[in-house]
Amino acid sequence: MLGAYGRGRNAPRRDVVMAELLRVENLSAGYGEARVIQGLDFALEDGRSLALLGRNGVGKTTLIDTLVGVTTRFSGRMSLGGRDITTLTPHARAHAGIGWTPQERNIFRSLTVEENLTAVAVPGPWTVRRVYDLFPRLEERRTNGGRQLSGGEQQMLAIGRALMLNPRLLLLDEPTEGLAPIIVDELLAALRELAKAGLSMIIVEQKPKKILPFTDHAIVLDRGAIAHEAPSADLLADPAALDAHLTASRKG
Numbered sequence: 001m002l003g004a005y006g007r008g009r010n011a012p013r014r015d016v017v018m019a020e021l022l023r024v025e026n027l028s029a030g031y032g033e034a035r036v037i038q039g040l041d042f043a044l045e046d047g048r049s050l051a052l053l054g055r056n057g058v059g060k061t062t063l064i065d066t067l068v069g070v071t072t073r074f075s076g077r078m079s080l081g082g083r084d085i086t087t088l089t090p091h092a093r094a095h096a097g098i099g100w101t102p103q104e105r106n107i108f109r110s111l112t113v114e115e116n117l118t119a120v121a122v123p124g125p126w127t128v129r130r131v132y133d134l135f136p137r138l139e140e141r142r143t144n145g146g147r148q149l150s151g152g153e154q155q156m157l158a159i160g161r162a163l164m165l166n167p168r169l170l171l172l173d174e175p176t177e178g179l180a181p182i183i184v185d186e187l188l189a190a191l192r193e194l195a196k197a198g199l200s201m202i203i204v205e206q207k208p209k210k211i212l213p214f215t216d217h218a219i220v221l222d223r224g225a226i227a228h229e230a231p232s233a234d235l236l237a238d239p240a241a242l243d244a245h246l247t248a249s250r251k252g
């Protein structure tokens with residue numbers, strides 16, 4: 001039987017199995033003795049992007065921080081490109097390919113924009129030139145110090161710095177939080193471009209409609225567990241169901 005696109009010589013191969021990039025198994029973690037995320041299982045294919053959704057305080061940041069390696073892990077394992085990274089230090093995970101822009105936008109405030117980008121560079125497809133093409137504002141501000149930048153420019157620089165590490169997986173924690181609408185639009189356009197270019201990403205966001213249009217898959221967290229997961233397009237097509245998943249409280 002022919003698939004929906006048929007199987008002519010140039011028809012897209014819909015049966016190609018993509019390589020798995022990230023696998024998380026039975027992951028429980030938190031801070032000190034407190035368990036915040038519990039028994040999480042999910043995987044992400046290489047070149048795909050994941051929207052991590054959920055209300056305040058459900059554990060989205062804790063999951064990101066656990067992937068980075070800065071929480072207390074109680075159980076479970078994580079692998080990146082088939083390599084077990086569960087017990088690696090945050091530094092070693094960065095080296096293994098995990099890029100991270102935390103909510104606090106970690107940039108060197110005393111360095112210029114360009115120094116921020118070159119200070120962390122690892123050879124690969126992402127160069128200062130390519131970061132400037134993605135964020136033209138940063139090129140205009142290349143000699144400005146980090147503390148002279150607006151909140152939006154700092155966020156662009158934080159993402160640019162993470163890209164300069166040429167990560168295999170980019171983790172973005174609420175990249176548009178607290179920014180002016182025009183900057184939010186610019187940032188979302190850049191993230192859409194990154195997704196289109198096939199960069200693997202996990203993006204934390206409170207407002208799903210911002211990122212569902214360009215991510216592949218979505219997970220809704222509730223009280224530290226996966227309450228729902230679906231293709232982003234399915235959630236976008238059914239706003240009532242999405243709202244129900246976001247507001248529902250898990251029983252038990």
Ligand SMILES: Nc1ncnc2c1ncn2[C@@H]1O[C@H](COP(=O)(O)OP(=O)(O)OP(=O)(O)O)[C@@H](O)[C@H]1O
Binds near residue numbers: 034036055057063206
């Ligand atoms: N450093 C910390 N030490 C102790 N508990 C923490 C710490 N950070 C977060 N928590 C707790 O962990 C729980 C989940 O917080 P987390 O920041 O992961 O949620 P979130 O879904 O990212 O929410 P938000 O959108 O508000 O950031 C909350 O109850 C929070 O109080």
